[in-house]
Amino acid sequence: METRQGTQGMCQPDPAAWPRRRRGDLKSGTASSDDVVTMIPAPIPNNDAQRLQALYQLLILDTPPEARFDRIVAFAADEFDMPVAQISLIDHDRQWAKARVGIEPCEMPRGNSVCGHLLDKPQGLVVPDLTADERFHDNTVLIDEVGLRFYAGSPLVMPDGHVMGALCVMDRRPREFDATDRAILDALRDLVVMELAGQGKGDDAT
Structure with a gap:
């Protein structure tokens, strides 16, 4: 199997470029600017302010690509034979990808995020x-514009208990994910958490 490459270049956040999801896009191909549809948003944790403070203390948001994270997402995509994998971090109003493969956008509004549900x-x-899940079936950003159908994510739970985001893999067709698959994804997630916690600082960061 050909090994995939990791992050596709430095992310340039641009909230103005975030796609909008409209009811007309789903039904008739047309929509007014006032006819916006939103998926069921992820619940905001009671400790979200503390979680965000812990995230910001990592000093990792909007940083350049690093090989130590790129290798993990590339391996995950190969291991599960899926076209898309990423390390997502959940900011106060957006999801930002520290590393990604198979998908171009490096961020999206938090309200559109599946990883936010973790x-x-x-x-x-x-x-x-x-498309068959009531929480996400109208998420045209992921389903229509990016073309995704399957999602599996493992939460990035830090030693202090805060969840920073997720390591996730995605496919453009429906599929199953068994207990062995979950265990492998969780093991890869643990590698990401080790890096985020600073236990892999001796690795290269290119």
């Missing part, structure tokens, strides 16, 4: 078909 799910989240 902040209160320490067991992880598997969605066999996004």
Whole structure:
């Protein structure tokens, strides 16, 4: 199997470029600017202010790509034979990808984020078909514009208990994800957490 490459270049955040999801886009192909549809948003944790403070203390948001993270997402995509994998961090109003493969946008509004639903799910989240799940079926950013159907994510739970985001893999077709798959994804997630916690600082950061 050909090994995938990691992060596709330095992310240039541009909130103005965030796609909008409109009811007309789903039904008739047309929509007014006032006819905006939103998916069921992820619950905001009670400790979100403290979680965000812990995230900011990592000094990792909007930093350049690093090989230590790129290698993990590339391995995850190869291991599960999925076209998309990323390390997502959940900011106060956006999801930002520290590393990604197979997907161009490096960030999206938090309200559009599937990974945001893992902040209160320490067991992880598997969605066999996004179009069949009431939480995500109208997320045209992921389903229509990016073309995703399957999602599996493992939460980045730090030693202090705060969840920073997720390591996730995604596919453009529905599929299943068994207990062995979950265990492998969780093991890769643990590597990401070790790096975020500073236990891998001796590695190269290019």
